[in-house]
Amino acid sequence: MYSFIQHAMPMYTHDQSAYVKQMCDWHMKMTQYHDQLRAYHVERTKYFQKLFEERAKTTENPTDGSAA
Numbered sequence: 001m002y003s004f005i006q007h008a009m010p011m012y013t014h015d016q017s018a019y020v021k022q023m024c025d026w027h028m029k030m031t032q033y034h035d036q037l038r039a040y041h042v043e044r045t046k047y048f049q050k051l052f053e054e055r056a057k058t059t060e061n062p063t064d065g066s067a068a
Contacts, residue, residue, distance in 0.1 A: 007033070 007029045010022035 007026060010019065010026055013019050013022075
């Protein structure tokens with residue numbers, strides 16, 4: 001259903017320019033990963049909030065017709 005890819009942090013190399021570029025790219029990918037993860041959780045929160053509200057409505061106004 002949902003797939004999130006969390007990229008591994010680059011290993012340190014003695015080539016400073018390559019390492020800095022790799023770290024910059026990695027941090028950018030992690031930002032996108034966290035944005036995706038946040039969006040997923042916001043969506044699921046809305047879904048469960050909707051279920052909660054529907055359940056509250058059905059418990060307030062039972063429509064099964066039985067009287068105690």
